[in-house]
Amino acid sequence: MSANDSVRALPSWTDGATRDAIIDFVASVTDGPGAVPVEERVAVFDNDGTLWTEKPMPTQLHFIVQQWAAAAAADPSLAEQQPYKAAVTGDLAWLGGAVDKHYAGDDSDVKVMIGAILGSTADLGVEQYAAMVADFYRDARHLTLHRPYAEVVYQPMVELLRYLEANGFSNYIVSGGDRDFMRPMTAEYYGIPPERVIGSALGLGYDEASNQVHYHSTFDFMDDGPVKPVRIWTRIGRRPIFAAGNSNGDIQMLRYTQGSAQHLTLLVHHDDDTGRGDTPYDKGAEQALAAASEHGFTVVSVAHDWASVFPDPAA
Amino acid sequence: MSANDSVRALPSWTDGATRDAIIDFVASVTDGPGAVPVEERVAVFDNDGTLWTEKPMPTQLHFIVQQWAAAAAADPSLAEQQPYKAAVTGDLAWLGGAVDKHYAGDDSDVKVMIGAILGSTADLGVEQYAAMVADFYRDARHLTLHRPYAEVVYQPMVELLRYLEANGFSNYIVSGGDRDFMRPMTAEYYGIPPERVIGSALGLGYDEASNQVHYHSTFDFMDDGPVKPVRIWTRIGRRPIFAAGNSNGDIQMLRYTQGSAQHLTLLVHHDDDTGRGDTPYDKGAEQALAAASEHGFTVVSVAHDWASVFPDPAA
Structure with missing residues (x-):
């Protein structure tokens, strides 16, 4: 071409x-x-x-939020604390803020997110995780573009x-x-x-x-x-x-x-x-x-x- | 085909x-x-x-031996101690033994070799090291097959x-x-x-x-x-x-x-x-x-x- x-x-x-x-x-x-x-x-x-x-937040964060929401559904006591609270209530401001803070050089909230990624993959085989992620891409819709x-x-x-x-x-x-x-x-x-x-x-x-x-x-x-x-x-x-x-x-x-x-x-x-x-x-x-x-x-x-x-x- | x-x-x-x-x-x-x-x-x-x-030893070891010999040539006091002594005298037995010990589960001599690799690359850019290695492949001859x-x-x-x-x-x-x-x-x-x-x-x-x-x-x-x-x-x-x-x-x-x-x-x-x-x-x-x-x-x-x-x- x-x-x-x-x-x-x-x-x-x-x-x-x-x-x-x-x-x-x-x-x-x-x-x-x-x-x-x-x-x-x-x-x-x-x-x-x-x-x-x-925008409004990286796709991976959307996936993690789903993981958090599922965890809070399984254990309602989690729903009162961050980051689960943001996931359950759909508080995008907290989540977007975490990313903005990263770009400003403050990774404190990003570390919470990394901890969540570690939690969502603990004990999983790489091929199992790949299948979970493929399911997400098949079913998820972008939060504002739908x-x-x-x-x-x-x-x-x-x-x-x-x-x-x-x-x-x-x-x-x-x-x-x-x-x-x-x-x-x-x-x-x-x-x-x-x-x-x-x-x-x-x-x-x-x-x-x-x-x-x-x-x-x-x-x-x-x-x-x-x-x-x-x-x-x-x-x-x-x-x-x-x-x-x-x-x-x-x-x-x-x-x-x-x-x-x-x-x-x-x-x-x-x-x-x-x-x-x-x-x-x-x-x-x-x-x-x-x-x-x-x-x-x-x-x-x-x-x-x-x-x-x-x-x-x-x- | x-x-x-x-x-x-x-x-x-x-x-x-x-x-x-x-x-x-x-x-x-x-x-x-x-x-x-x-x-x-x-x-x-x-x-x-x-x-x-x-055999008689991995190619990388041949390269390292050349580095050691060059170091001993620059600083003759090194020539009295291992691994430089083996490099200067061409003592393949010591060098081959290091590899055999690795396969037997004893990495003590391999660690000496890794230290030498670290030494030979310290402060080098990856492209500089690649050029040094390319020179070696161009000029070196296999030790027994010549x-x-x-x-x-x-x-x-x-x-x-x-x-x-x-x-x-x-x-x-x-x-x-x-x-x-x-x-x-x-x-x-x-x-x-x-x-x-x-x-x-x-x-x-x-x-x-x-x-x-x-x-x-x-x-x-x-x-x-x-x-x-x-x-x-x-x-x-x-x-x-x-x-x-x-x-x-x-x-x-x-x-x-x-x-x-x-x-x-x-x-x-x-x-x-x-x-x-x-x-x-x-x-x-x-x-x-x-x-x-x-x-x-x-x-x-x-x-x-x-x-x-x-x-x-x-x-």
């Missing part, structure tokens, strides 16, 4: 400098004197806020994944989200197989009796900020030439990618006010926006560069 | 039950009622002793990698060796790209000033025994359907693979006495051979199943 094909590339992207920058970059690394060998065409994408919406999570992916980014793939790129997710919470949906939603999903991780062990890999009740690492370049090396063993993120936790990944002789780095900026349920926000992106100016990340304006945000459910 | 092609598949494998088992398995998972989707055709291979020789390491790979196993690949498999290395010591050669020697190399790992950090991922002076994990299934999950996110190993440290990986509905597990048994410099040995494989009997791993007899062991240097 190229910009000259009869079908217009990246159809949900508006004409303009951002779309041109993508198309020109891809053309420059696939042909001519600056061509990059196919095996080095590595592209990395943050997930929450980059490939799909993370559609399946498959339909709150960003349509322009899905088109970008396909466009890069058609031009020989290998696409990876590099997310602060739990790796094993993403894997059950990435192939279907993004065309990204499990071996290309990089994320935060819980401790694991091998149990000989059951012949299963299972979760320990430990947290292994948070794949965010300076950890992202480290996980890119351990998992891929190459420096990417393309990266896309949307928040402060993506700065180091974008900077690392700029260490490649040829590179394109995108920062998705949620400056839209379209009432799609994806309210405008810069919280957690202040430093990333400043870094974009300083280091030359290409800022993607959701309001201006995207003709549509989500897939057309009728399609 | 199939067994019916005019070119005989797996040419360095002799006719017999082992070769038949491989060909029958591949046929059964690529076609007919037991066909496995391409994305699930995951094959995992141990490296030292499975894909190339590990040929480049590219020519001490097991020819029948390289043919097996290509055969599986031609039938839609994704091949991975899952080795106790240092991941970053293998990556600089696996694409050339085995056709396995860096993102499919799983191995032991040193601690890493991201240095913003240099925009490099670099080594910490810490050991992260040893990818051996029960750790192999864990690393397979973290890196691939699927249970393999094919596995090959040669020693006690591979038992859990082989057992884990047997958890797939369809599977083939190979245990390479070094029962040859051909004077190729690859002397017969069962040390470190006693439990694996017992497990093969108990659990039905297919034992590959180097003496009987392989028509040749190494590539023909004249080819």
Whole structure:
């Protein structure tokens, strides 16, 4: 596929400098004197806020809230205390606040959430957990858009994944989200197989009796900020030439990618006010926006560069 | 490629039950009622002793010995103490003994070696270390066979990698060796790209000033025994359907693979006495051979199943 094909590339992207920058970059690394060998065409994408919406709260938090609500239903005394209270009453303000505090550098509530993740996986085999998560994706509806999570992916980014793939790129997710919470949906939603999903991780062990890999009740690492370049090396063993993120936790990944002789780095900026349920926000992106100016990340304006945000459910 | 092609598949494998088992398995998972989707055709291979020789000592130890000898040359007082003394005098007995002790469950000398690996990587960026290792592979000669390491790979196993690949498999290395010591050669020697190399790992950090991922002076994990299934999950996110190993440290990986509905597990048994410099040995494989009997791993007899062991240097 190229910009000259009869079908217009990246159809949900508006004409303009951002779309041109993508198309020109891809053309420059696939042909001519600056061509990059196919095996080095590595592209990395943050997930929450980059490939799909993370408002009003990240999808994983929705899953955890369901776990908490189920726990409180089983033991009503829990319903009086946080975080179960928020889950039972649907108090999104507390939950959203936990994420905002994380972006502001305060992980106290996020640690409560991590504890809940540890609790929801304790003693489970990885394949059991994957089946639970797959059930969630099948049944859950986004809290404000009321559609399946498959339909709150960003349509322009899905088109970008396909466009890069058609031009020989290998696409990876590099997310602060739990790796094993993403894997059950990435192939279907993004065309990204499990071996290309990089994320935060819980401790694991091998149990000989059951012949299963299972979760320990430990947290292994948070794949965010300076950890992202480290996980890119351990998992891929190459420096990417393309990266896309949307928040402060993506700065180091974008900077690392700029260490490649040829590179394109995108920062998705949620400056839209379209009432799609994806309210405008810069919280957690202040430093990333400043870094974009300083280091030359290409800022993607959701309001201006995207003709549509989500897939057309009728399609 | 199939067994019916005019070119005989797996040419360095002799006719017999082992070769038949491989060909029958591949046929059964690529076609007919037991066909496995391409994305699930995951094959995992141990490296030292499975894909190339590990005698008289693993290649990485040769590299480390060169580092020690260089350190002793720079500081002659070191030459009087182990392990530098062994490096300077070429005392292979001490070095081989360290590996034998590891297989016998005593890692005291292996810890000396790990300390040396930490020392040889301290303060290095991962790309610098990769360049050093690539230099070693270019210049070094195997200590007893006196040929480049590219020519001490097991020819029948390289043919097996290509055969599986031609039938839609994704091949991975899952080795106790240092991941970053293998990556600089696996694409050339085995056709396995860096993102499919799983191995032991040193601690890493991201240095913003240099925009490099670099080594910490810490050991992260040893990818051996029960750790192999864990690393397979973290890196691939699927249970393999094919596995090959040669020693006690591979038992859990082989057992884990047997958890797939369809599977083939190979245990390479070094029962040859051909004077190729690859002397017969069962040390470190006693439990694996017992497990093969108990659990039905297919034992590959180097003496009987392989028509040749190494590539023909004249080819």
